Amino acid sequence: MPRQAIYDEIELEDMSYDASKDLFHYPCPCGDRFEITRQQLRDAEDIARCPSCSLLIRVVFDPLDFEEDDDADQTAAQQVTSEGIATAVASAA
Missing domain, CATH: 1.20.5 (Single alpha-helices involved in coiled-coils or other helix-helix interfaces)
Structure with missing residues (x-):
């Protein structure tokens, strides 16, 4: 499977947090939003996906x-x- 290109790098503090879903999100150019959960971040995953299109962003966090x-x-x-x-x-x- 070919590796997908990263659309952008976004600082975690620039993302919004949804406590009810326990995830961070950021607006996507397609009109939806990139999403990454706290569990993914705990697991050192740094790629947030948009559920509506193929774009990916790298989340910069500690x-x-x-x-x-x-x-x-x-x-x-x-x-x-x-x-x-x-x-x-x-x-x-």
Whole structure:
């Protein structure tokens, strides 16, 4: 598959954030908007796609800004696991 060209490079702070969808977006020349999720950024992905056309942009950001998200996700996962174990132990007793 041929590599697609990047239309532009956009700083993350120039993008808008939609908390309900947990994604950043930026206007596309076609009238739609480029989108990239927080999870993609946490995974060090830097390409935002427009769902309506073939354009791509590179999002310029500091991956260190998303390390706290990873820590919070790990803490939440550990808490859920701990609560599940505590519930299983309590119901077995």
